[in-house]
Amino acid sequence: MSGDRQDEEAATTLEPWARALLRCPVTGAELVDGTDADGRPVLVSQDAERPLVYPVRDGIPVLLADEARPA
Template structure:
């Protein structure tokens, strides 16, 4: 991925432009998503929801924001 042109570099375990990261939300709760790791160390996005947070897989560098593919945290 590229940067935004404002000097922001992609961050996290997989490259996402900062503007994309800032708008990603948990489809189930609407909570912010933060970088996380799965049980085997694979990259995930973790919901910051206060109740029933979910972890979404990242496959081939692409976040899969499907509730049916998420696991409970």
């Protein structure tokens, strides 16, 4: 694993109390860590009816409705 990749993964690790605060801005559902098809970190909405995926760029979750894509 490259140093950059390791740094990116470490930057997306949140304390449990901080993770509990994050919610999908569209559905209000809980968000959990995931990876996209290219192996990049994402946050995945746990809404069963409308699951969405949000990108994580430079370790920062981009929680904008316009950035969401279907899971």
